Amino acid sequence: MFDSKVINMLLEGIGDTLYMTLGSTIIGYIVGLPLGILLNVSSEKGLKPNSVLYRILDIICNIIRSIPFLILLILLIPFTKLVVGQSYGSTATIVPLVVCASAYIARVVESSLNEVDQGVIEAAKAMGASNRQIILKVLLVEARTSLVTGFTITTGLLLGYSAMSGTVGGGGLGDIAVRYGYYRWQTDIMIVTVILLIIIFQIIQYIGTKVALKLDHRKR
Amino acid sequence: MSEIEIRNLSKKFEIKGQSVIALQNINLNIEKGDIFGIIGMSGAGKSTLVRSINYLEKPTEGQILIDGIDLAELSDKDLRKKRSKIGMIFQNFNLLEQKSVIDNICFPLEISGVKKKQARIKARELLKVVKLEEKEKAYPSQLSGGQKQRVAIARALATDPEILLCDEATSALDPQTTEAILKLLGEINESLGITIVIITHQMSVVTEICKKVAIIDNGRLVEEGSVEDVFETPKSDAAKELITGNVIRHKPLEELNTEKQIRIVFTENSAYEPVISNIVLEFNVPVNILKADTRNVNGKAVGEMILGLPSDKDIQEKIIAYLKDKNLGVTEVFENV
Numbered sequence: 001m002f003d004s005k006v007i008n009m010l011l012e013g014i015g016d017t018l019y020m021t022l023g024s025t026i027i028g029y030i031v032g033l034p035l036g037i038l039l040n041v042s043s044e045k046g047l048k049p050n051s052v053l054y055r056i057l058d059i060i061c062n063i064i065r066s067i068p069f070l071i072l073l074i075l076l077i078p079f080t081k082l083v084v085g086q087s088y089g090s091t092a093t094i095v096p097l098v099v100c101a102s103a104y105i106a107r108v109v110e111s112s113l114n115e116v117d118q119g120v121i122e123a124a125k126a127m128g129a130s131n132r133q134i135i136l137k138v139l140l141v142e143a144r145t146s147l148v149t150g151f152t153i154t155t156g157l158l159l160g161y162s163a164m165s166g167t168v169g170g171g172g173l174g175d176i177a178v179r180y181g182y183y184r185w186q187t188d189i190m191i192v193t194v195i196l197l198i199i200i201f202q203i204i205q206y207i208g209t210k211v212a213l214k215l216d217h218r219k220r
Numbered sequence: 221m222s223e224i225e226i227r228n229l230s231k232k233f234e235i236k237g238q239s240v241i242a243l244q245n246i247n248l249n250i251e252k253g254d255i256f257g258i259i260g261m262s263g264a265g266k267s268t269l270v271r272s273i274n275y276l277e278k279p280t281e282g283q284i285l286i287d288g289i290d291l292a293e294l295s296d297k298d299l300r301k302k303r304s305k306i307g308m309i310f311q312n313f314n315l316l317e318q319k320s321v322i323d324n325i326c327f328p329l330e331i332s333g334v335k336k337k338q339a340r341i342k343a344r345e346l347l348k349v350v351k352l353e354e355k356e357k358a359y360p361s362q363l364s365g366g367q368k369q370r371v372a373i374a375r376a377l378a379t380d381p382e383i384l385l386c387d388e389a390t391s392a393l394d395p396q397t398t399e400a401i402l403k404l405l406g407e408i409n410e411s412l413g414i415t416i417v418i419i420t421h422q423m424s425v426v427t428e429i430c431k432k433v434a435i436i437d438n439g440r441l442v443e444e445g446s447v448e449d450v451f452e453t454p455k456s457d458a459a460k461e462l463i464t465g466n467v468i469r470h471k472p473l474e475e476l477n478t479e480k481q482i483r484i485v486f487t488e489n490s491a492y493e494p495v496i497s498n499i500v501l502e503f504n505v506p507v508n509i510l511k512a513d514t515r516n517v518n519g520k521a522v523g524e525m526i527l528g529l530p531s532d533k534d535i536q537e538k539i540i541a542y543l544k545d546k547n548l549g550v551t552e553v554f555e556n557v
Contacts, residue, residue: 123314126274127328127379128304130296137330142318217359218317 006189009176014196016090016172020162021200024094025155028101035061035102036109037135043110045118047131057106064103069161072096073168090171093162101158108150112143145216152208156201163197173197221288222249223415224273224383229282231268231439242268244439246282250432252382255409255416257430257447259462262421265439270387270419274306275299286383304332307376307414311388313368315360321371322347322356328378339378346374350404366397373404377412384408386418390425398422402429423462427451427517435459451517452485452549464511464526464553480536481510485549486523495546496527499539505530507539526553 002010039057042050067075073096077087080095116139124138140147163174173193181190226248233240242265250256260266271277272284275291284291286302294302315324322343329339347353350370360368369389376384386405390398406429409416418430426433426447433450435443437458443450454460464483484495499507508528515522529536543550 117312117314117317119310119312119314120316122276123308123310124327124331125276126303126306126308126385127331128300128302129331130300133331137327138316142316144318216318217320218361 002189002192010173010189010192010196013171013173013176013193014200017159017162017174017197017200020090020093020097020165020170020172021155021159024097024101024158024162025151027094027098028105028154028158029151031098031102032105033109035106036113037139039106039110040113040139041131041135043114047121047134061103061106064099065107069096069100069164070167072100073165073170088169088171093165093170093172097158097161097165100161101154104157105150105154108154109147112146112150113139115146116142145212145218148208148212148215152205152212155204155208159197159201159204222285223252223254223287224248224250224417225283225285225288226250226269226273227283227285229269229272229279229284231265231272231277232280242439243272243279246436246441248434248441248444250415250417252415253409253413254432255406255418255430257418257420257426257433258436259420259423259426259433260436260458261462264436264458266419266421266436267387269436270385270417273383273385273417274303274308304328304379305381306383306385307379307381308385308387309369309372309376309389311391313360313365313372313392315368315371315375317360319359320356321352321358321360321363324360324371325374325378328375332379342378343374346377349377349408350374364397365393366400369393369397369401370404373401373408377408377414381414383415383417386416386420388419388421391420391422398425399428405429421462423451423465424515427515427522429518431518435462447517448520451515451522452487454551460551460553463524480529480531481526481553482529482540482543483524483526483551483553484543485551486525487547487549488520493546495543495548496525499542502542503535503539505532505535 035057039054039061041047042054042057044051064072076096076099080087080092083095084092086092120142121134121138124134129138162170162172163177166172166174166176166178169175173196177190177193180186181193226246229243229246230241231243233242246269258266258269268277272279275284286306291299291302316327319327322340325343325346326336326339329342330336344353344356347356350373352367352370352374355363355367360371363371390401393401402425405416408414418425420426430447432445433447434441435450435456435458437456442456443454443459450459451463454463460483496507496509507530509525510528511526513524515524529539540550
């Protein structure tokens with residue numbers, strides 16, 4: 001029912017969507033994971049409580065997360081231009097996605113690490129472990145199932161956000177859906193893009209759940 | 221020089237602007253190779269005390285000396301090194317849930333920078349000591365409570381510590397498992413000469429395994445001595461409560477019996493004579509046996525009995541004198557005046 005031109009466009013759209021989603025997730029984790037660790041460590045019950053640092057990070061994360069993504073996208077246009085030289089296209093979309101994702105990831109990581117049993121941390125301290133060792137060998141290892149689950153949720157969220165960026169020319173499947181489905185009333189193309197988004201989301205969730213389960217030795 | 225010296229130790233906590241005194245001026249010496257029990261009701265401060273010994277809790281005042289070295293004077297790095305020579309086990313085992321049994325035991329070695337291969341050899345040796353060789357690849361969630369504590373003990377021993385701290389280590393276990401774990405600790409003490417400090421609220425744990433005991437009540441050290449002495453003739457109210465299981469203090473008056481109650485302890489030398497029958501015959505009064513029990517105190521069978529005496533003061537005194545004369549440990553548990 002579609003000619004090869006449309007199919008190529010859809011394939012390209014899938015590629016762009018995956019590029020934006022995975023790109024922003026990975027860069028988001030490079031920024032957000034250390035932030036999340038810092039939040040956990042500097043919190044009141046953390047390894048090295050520091051209320052000033054915690055408050056600052058806490059407020060920054062809250063501010064970013066309280067701005068709706070679409071508005072953040074527009075707000076960040078000058079910054080995006082500065083970083084990648086243009087404000088449209090899939091690479092440009094990664095910039096606001098990363099900003100948004102980092103704050104989100106920091107929170108997700110923080111809460112995963114907070115779940116680690118204080119008793120286990122205490123046992124590690126009693127063995128003479130340094131804070132660095134406790135973070136790398138206890139916190140991140142014991143919380144890994146929860147971290148993977150958080151990763152899956154984040155990726156799903158960014159998939160949705162990347163599609164949202166289509167409204168301002170972000171590229172990818174969302175962009176196609178908006179251009180054809182909204183501006184040109186080509187409902188069939190829009191439905192196909194939506195189905196594709198659903199399939200991608202299901203695959204991400206399936207892999208994430210499998211990996212999390214595989215890594216978990218707590219319940220057998 | 222004692223292996224562990226606790227000097228004028230006090231600890232205050234600031235909770236919501238209010239300061240709570242957890243420990244007050246504790247002085248205690250624990251000798252090398254001892255099995256030392258620290259017993260108290262929950263909230264008495266005993267956990268804070270044991271956590272001070274490896275400086276998980278920094279004292280507000282006073283000092284902790286391990287082999288004569290004041291822990292306060294150590295740098296962070298040296299303190300961590302010292303801690304690796306003080307093993308610790310916990311009520312909730314605190315095993316790494318995502319690591320297998322063998323990796324849990326290797327963990328403290330990994331932290332101290334021991335090579336993996338060497339660590340594995342050591343861990344396998346320890347699995348033999350705690351009799352869990354077949355569980356090497358299992359994960360903590362697949363183990364019973366007793367098995368988890370065995371893994372925790374093996375883990376605590378991995379770095380060849382000189383001291384083993386046990387923080388309510390048997391409180392989450394059933395009586396049979398508790399006995400097996402205590403037996404294991406006794407064996408370890410004997411074969412490795414390791415000093416063991418046991419924190420508990422169960423008197424049975426202390427009588428089963430400890431040689432010396434200190435009683436903590438309300439953040440203070442109220443009694444200290446050999447287990448035999450404290451068990452036979454407890455002096456403080458806290459000790460009496462822990463031994464008899466009766467709340468002596470803060471008991472509403474109407475709950476009290478009108479009788480005077482005494483606790484007598486039979487040891488090997490005194491267990492042959494039918495003292496109770498003799499009392500009845502000699503004084504021509506009834507005595508009420510409220511409780512009777514035999515316990516194993518460091519391998520010796522010790523009988524204990526709580527007697528309710530008649531209300532006549534004169535006769536009470538005579539009975540007590542009679543029992544003391546027969547070399548029995550006599551403690552007045554309470555008296556309703």
